[in-house]
Amino acid sequence: MDAQLPALVIVVPLLAALLVPLAGRRAAWGLVALALLLAFAGCVRLLVRAHALPEGEAIRYALGGWAAPVGIEYVVDRLNALVLTMLSGVAFLVALWMRRSTAREIRPPAVTGYYSVFLLMAAGLMGITITGDVFNLYVFLEIASITAYVLIAMGRRRQALYAGYSYLILGSLGATFILLGIGHLYMATGTLAMADIAAVFAREPQLYDSSVIRTAFAFFTVGLALKMALFPLHGWQPGAYAEAPSATSVFLAATATKVSAYALYRVAFTVFGVRFLETGLPVVRDALLVMACSAIVVGPLLAIRQHDLKRLLAYSSVGQIGYVVLGLALHNADGLTGSFLHFWNHAAAKGALFCVAGALAYRAGTTQVAALKGLGRRAPLTAMLLTVAACSMVGVPLTAGFLTKWYLARGALEAGQWAVIPVLLASSLFTAVYAWRLLQLAWFADEDGPVAEDVPWSMRAPSLVLGAACLVLGVAPLALPVAQAAAEALL
Amino acid sequence: MRSTDSLIVRYIARRSVPFIQLYALYVLGHGEDGPGGGFQGGVIFASSFVLLGLANGWGYGRRAAPARLLDPLLPLGCLIYLGIGLAALLAGGAFLEYGALAGSDDPEVRRHWHHYGLIGIEVGVMVTVSAAMATLFFEMARPARVQARVDRVGEEADRA
Amino acid sequence: MSGAVPLLGGLDLAGLGPGLPPLVCLLGLLGVVAARRRPNLREGVSLATAGVNFALVLWLYARHRAGETLAWEGFSLAPGLALSFRVDALGLVFALVASGLWILNTLYSIGYMRAHDEPRQTRFYACFALAIAAVMGAAFSANLFGLFAFYEVLSLCTYPLVIHAQTPAARAGARKYLTLLLGASIGLLLPGLFLVYHLAGTLDFAPGGLLAGVAAADGTLVLAFLLLVYGMAKCAALPLHGWLPAAMVAPTPVSALLHAVAVVKMGVFGVSRVVFHVFGPETMARIGADDLLVGVACFTIVVASLIALAQDDLKRRLAYSTVSQLSYVLLGVGLGTGAGAVGGLLHIGMHATSKITLFFGAGAIYLACHKTRVSELDGIGRRMPITLTAFAIGALSMIGLPPTAGFVSKLFLVRGAAADPAGAVVLAVLVASALLNAAYFLPILWRAFFRPLPAGTEAGVHEAPWPCVLALSLTALGTVGLFLGHGPLLDLARAVAHAAFGGAE
Amino acid sequence: MEDLILAILVALALAAVRLKDLLGAAAVLGAYSLLMALLWCRMNALDVGFTEAAVGAGVSTVLLLAAVNRVGRREQGPGVSPLLKPALWRLAEHRAALAERPDRPLLSARTMALLVVGLTAAALLYGARDMPRIGDPAAPANRAGSVAQHYLRHAPADTGAANVVTPVLGDYRGYDTMGETIVIFTAALCVVLVLRQAGRWRGPKEAP
Structure with missing residues (x-):
């Protein structure tokens, strides 16, 4: 079974998703939780295995038995094992969390749906992350997008329909750009497997000057920037997060945009290559550097003005995705490490x-x-959770958020981008302003x-587990060795 | 959508349903040798119900392809696809490695099973696609009058 | 390590060494929260924590004197970024002063909070425990990151204490408090940290300064120095002193905590660390940072005293006095002479003891007769003789008169200034400051003891609750006691100075 | 021939955008798809052409008609199409409107759309400079040793199917096809979730 893990971590949630509509409501929730627990366990196992591999190697899985580039392959290395673990872990926690919440927010006949x-x-996002084939990436991107829209x-309010619709329009635009990018890439290289494309580039470096390749990269970048709500392409995000049902917000905000950011890393480093x-x-x-920096400053600045907590958090996400992209723009080991750590820390x-x-x-x-x-x-534990998470967002030392900033700042100094430091600090200050307001x-x-009791256990x-993670990841560097190794492997 | 007033149109639509469905199955089977396959076949299959709905009224079409039939069929097609993939995985091959279904290393047998696997997944695709297309049509085209009734039933269900 | 206590299947508790005090304080925090429904137990836990903590620090001191090197690896967050602890003379100065006075402060808090029947006491004691944990952690931190981390934790956990009353005034004061401290630490201290790491590649404190052998432009180093010193706005160097008077809205035990024991001392302790173990005296002298520090300190001493002179609110007057007195420490460590350093470091302890007495006095006056203005204190010495006597001792120490603690540290400062080539200016500042101190403290004493009670107030002794009186009597005795017996502190300060400047004092 | 079809396609696309009558627009899109199908066939992509005819011209048009049946025939909104006014002019208008309503975005949706379309077209034209010609044997996708060549050579032997497209879709890249089937399933499920019982739900009856 160990050899089949890469396929199973995707297929098991997919299978459960197909069985859930046929099951009763109670059984449905059990199926969801079970499938995601299995997926999480599988991802942890993959992370351990990927980390034990020697430099430059990855776990490969040929779907249908056809080795790439003839068939589609799954490739698990440290970077995407890190993201996969985050995805499945958060998905599992949200699955536990959402039973009571959906009972209140989703009309009963629609709950199993x-x-x-x-x-x-969840499976779509994980599929995007695990795949080693650019077209397969697009297929799972479609699954993840359509599901996100709905x-x-x-959401319970009418505005939710509009929010979903505007994300549909912009998200489809982004997906179309990505598809155009894939098409151009195929036209110039004749293959869809990431490793094979990279090999073509290594063989024919003159391709880097081809207008087809440049157009492909531009389309990828713009499309993925739209999907990850990178400032100033973030227009769909605040409404979407604010109007969605709570469980959707938790899961989307913790994972979705980061997967697009991961895809950008994958495309930029693995497919096009560092030299490009x-x-x-x-x-x-x-x-990207300018966009990331503006996002980092403008996101929290916009968040300060919000009166709706979910909208506020959405704007703060606009800023936080900047941290995730900054590493790509800084383009050195420390910067990348900071961004990779942020996959977990921000989630x-x-x-x-x-x-x-x-x-x-x-x-x-x-x-x-x-x-x-x-x-x-009323709810001291929930308030503590708010406190800890807000501190991590600000980047208070001993919380996870500090490590991100530490590595990004080191990366910026190393890259000679001194101007990034004030950007990071200003963002911390603005974040502190809204965090302070909440606290x-x-x-x-x-x-x-009136005194009301806390939410049910x-x-x-599950939410306390996330809060504890903010502290644990800040003191015990669980993700750090993997992130560092992943960063070094990419360069 | 209301039915058309023309008796001829309604009659012909009703009578052409089996032929359309037969053609859909042909397209499905023909996929191995020429253009066609589960996806196109599924779309054509669904179009028979669409035609019924357009010509004879939404209710008529819906009765021919009721939700309680289509709803389970929707995931069923995908389950067939996934099931074949998993069966190959359990038989010792990779996910979706149809040849592994043979359970033997003989290339001839493996090629046969490849063929069966391919047909199996095409059937799966057809089931999901036809159910999905019909569902899409009937959900989108649902007349306001019916919608109001569904809303009422839904709200009663919510209350219960 | 000798004396290790093997517990729980080989867990070497004693091996934690300098990590023990912060951990014990954190345990105390948990105890306070757990006992939230039983006030007696809760306060008992607070006191016990303070006592155990002091005992632990004394134990560490004893072992340090015995020549042992005490260190605990702690946690490594990332390469170059560790939360590790080590006992050294400078840290012990701060730890001894803070943990010793903490007991009295806790005692006083219990009396004060009970007498006032304050709400939210669990939050209060929990934050208190967290604050002392942060102080202990900072004192024994073996690197700049640890110092920074605990510095931030202290800012955050004292905020609930400052805002405790939750009145509009308290909110406004607390807002200013946090804005300034957090703004400075994020905007200045953090980039300073980045810069130091970028220059040196490490943050571990080193005896001669971790930046000692680093090749960098003088301008960059001066920038780093300024970022670090002003980033630690808790040292209240002008113009980043505004949080101190603003935080006067807090309950008196908190003011004592902020002004005498923990917060401001964290600031000056941090600057001392920066001077001795980040830059080192040689680098300081080479880039001219020592003169810069002395200049800032002199300016702060004089200007803050002048402002204090104009305050009618007793606690605000004390606050500006604190601003001015803190810069004695900065002055001492900036002078670049052994005696100056000894004087500065001694002043951490001397000022803490005297200022806590003054604040306890002010709080007791408020508790007993709800007076907060200097102009209202006529004749109060007759109603509260013990309190006002203690207050007088504290005031004398501020001025620097024998037989009080302030005299000792100022004596060393004068000696240090005399050894400095440009000492004349510093000496003049010291003298002027002493006069100014007298000018704003003596009128209080004169009013309290020699003016009659205003008509309509009944005479008779009416002291504050006994724990308060006990606490302030003890601190007053301590102020005198430190004049007579300041041996351990002096030894420690001398050890720091000796390591920095060699034998000359 | 291709040029003629392409010209008609552009005209149809413009017509679909300009038409206020949604029913008409749906019909025009149906015609558009049919022409696309023709184009695919001319490029010898019979499978694609067939699918385009069945899905694009057939079911999609019907679905659009069904949607029109729900929302009404006439498009609502400002009556001037973006092509009639230069973009800069509209920008100036919006600046003026902005002074009155500060919450309004700087660019209207139409101007934004025009900008996006223009930029995309520019990028596509730029990308077309180095594109290989259709059917060029030297193109990377057609070269000996390329994946496509592998499919053409080995597909019948590997899978026993005469039409190469089917093994590529169902076997070599069967996993993609499974993904696409799930996309179809997802789309239907999503439409059911959104449209069935579309009246808004106000939450469970017991007070929170």
Whole structure:
């Protein structure tokens, strides 16, 4: 079975997603949780195996028995094992978390459908991450996109339909660009397997000057930037996160945009190669640097002005994706390490924060920031969760967020990009402003509201795991060796 | 959608259904040797119900392809596909390695099983595609009157 | 390691060494939260934590004196980024002062909070415990990252203490407190940290300064120095002193914590670390950073004293006095002479003891008769003789008169300044400051003891609750005691100075 | 011949954008797909042409008709098409409107769309400079040793299917096809979830 793991971690959630509509509601939830638990266990195993491999090697799996480039292959190396573990872990926690939440937010006949779509989305994101074939990446991108649209549109308010629709339009635009990129790439290289394309580039370096290749890269970059809501292409994101059902928000915010960022890393480093970034189209690198830096500053700045907690967090995500992309623009081991660490760090923090928003929606029926008032007394554990996650977002030392900033700053100094340091600091300050506002309400507001109990344990426990991760990842460098090795392998 | 007023159109639509479906099956089977396959076959198969719906009214078409039939068929096609893939995996090959279904190393036998596997997945594709296309049509075209009733039933179900 | 206590199947508790005090304080935090429904137990846990913590620090001190090297690897977050601990003389100065006074501060808090029947006491004690954990962690941190981390934790966990009353005034004060401290640490200290790491490739403190052998432009080093010193806004060097008076809105035990024991001392301790173990005296002198520090300190001493003179609110006057007194420490470590360094470091302890007495006094006055203004204190010495006597001792120490602790440290500062080539200016500043201190403390004492009580207030002794009085009496005795017996502190300060400047003192 | 078809395609696309009558637009799109199918056949891509005819011209058109049946025949919104006014002019108009409504975006959706289309076209034209010609034997996709050549040589022997397209779709890249089937399933499921019982739900009856 160990050899079949790469296929199984995707196929098992897919299988469960197909069985869920045929099952009863209670059994459906059990199936979801079980499938994701199995997938998570498989991903952890893959991470361990990938980390034990010697430099430059990866776990390869030929689907259908056809070795690449004739067939499609799955390739697991340290980088995507890291992302896969994050994805399946968060998905499993959200699956545990969402049973009570969906019962309140999704109309009962649609719940099993919601579970099924949720599983498909998780499997789609994991499929994007694990694949070593650019067209297969697109297929799973489609699965992940369509499911995301509807997971958003199932929000309780009418605006959710509009939010889902605007994501549909922009997301389809992005997907089309990505498809155009794939088409151009195939036209110039005659193959779709990532490793094979890279080999073609190594054999024929003059391809880097081809306008087809440059167009392909530009399309990939713009398409993926749209999907990951990189400033200024973030327009779809705040509405989407704000209107979606709570469980969708938690999962989307913690994982979805990061997978697109991962895809950009994969395309830029594995497919096109480091040399292309350096010599082929350096303007894209500079553009990404500018976009990432503006995102890092503008995201939290916009977040400060929001009154809806989920919308606030969405704008903060606009900023945080900048950290994930910054490493690509900085283009050295430390910068990449920082960004890779952020895959986990931000997933934990943002997941926890959206869990708080979900708890608020569950108990108070609203996600207005003002509803946080007195949370510290009503629900001390949830308030602690908010505190820890917010500290991690700010980058307080001893939380996970600090490590990201530390490595990014080191990378920036190493790359001679001194201007990035003030950007990082300004972002921390702006983040501190809105985090402070939230915590002020939660802990120090005058207590006049009625005392209500905390959310049920089935929701509290998974969210506390995410909160604990913010602390544990800040003190015990679980992901660090993998991230560092992955960064060095890419360069 | 209301039915057309023309009796001839309605009659011909009804009578052409079996021929369309037969053609769809032909397209499915023909995929090995020429243009065609499960996807196209599925679309054509679904179009027979679409034609019924367009010509004889939404309700008529829906009765021919009711939701309680289509809803389980939707995942079923994919399950066939996935099931074949998993069966190959359990038989010792890679996921979707149809040859492994043979359970022997004889290249001739393996090639036969490759063939069966290919047909199997095409059938799966056809089931899902035809169910999906028909579902899409009937959900989108549902008349306002029926929609109102469904809403009411849904709300009652919510309350229960 | 001798004296190791094997516990729990080989877990070497004693091997944790300098990691023990912060861990014990964290345990105390958990205990406080667990006992939230039983106030007596909760306060008992707080006191016990403080006591155990002090005992642990004394134990570390004893072993350090015995010549043992005490270190704990702690956690490695990333290569070059570790939370590791080591005992050294400078850290012990801070740890001894803070943990010793902590017991009294806890005692006083219990009296104060109970007398006032304050709400949210669990949060209060929990944050108190976290604050001392941060202080202990910072004192024994073996690298700049640890210092920075605990510095930040202290900023964050004192915020709930400052905002404790949750009145509009408290909110405004707390907002200013956190804005300045957090803004400075993110905007200045953190980039300073990046810069130091970028230059040196390490953050581990080294006896001669971790930047000692680093080739870098003087300008860059001066920039790093300024970033670090002003980043630690807790040292309240002008113009980043505004948080201190603003934080006066906090309950008195908190003010004592902020102004005497933990927060401001964290600032000056951090600067001392930067001077001795990040830059090192040689680099400091080469790039001219020592003169820069002395200049900033002199300016702060004089200007803050002048502002204090104009304050009518007792606690605000004390706050500006603190701003001015803190710069004695900066002055001492910046002078670049052995005696100066000894004076500066001694002043950490001397000022802490005296200022805590003053704050306890101010709090006791407020508790007993709800007076906060200097102009309202007429004749109060007759109603609260013990409190005001203690207050007088604290004030004398601030001025630097014998037989109080302040005299000792100022004596060393004067000696240090005299050894400095440009010492004349510094001496003039010291003298002026002493006069200014007298000018704003003596009128208080004169009012309290020699003016009659205002008409309509009944005479008679009316002291604050006994734990408060006990605490402030003890600190006053300590102020006198440190004049007579300051041996351990002096030894430690001398050890630091000796390591930095060689034998000359 | 191809040029003629392409010209008609562009005209049809413009017509579909310009038409206010949605039913008409749907019909035009049907015609568009049919012509596309023709084009695929001319390129000897019979499978693609067949699919385009069945799905693009057939079912998609019907689905569009069904959607029109739901939302009404007339498009709503401003009556001026983006092509009639230069983009800069519209930008200036929006600046003026912006002064009155600060929450309005700088560029209207139409101007944005025009910009995106223009930029995409420019990128495509740039990319076309170094494109290999259709059927060029020296093109990377057709060269000896390429994946396509491998399929052409070995597919019948590997799988026993005469039409090479089927083994590529069902076997060599069968996993992609499985993914696409799941996409179809997902799409249908999603439409069911959104459209069935479309009235908004106000949550469970018991008070939160």
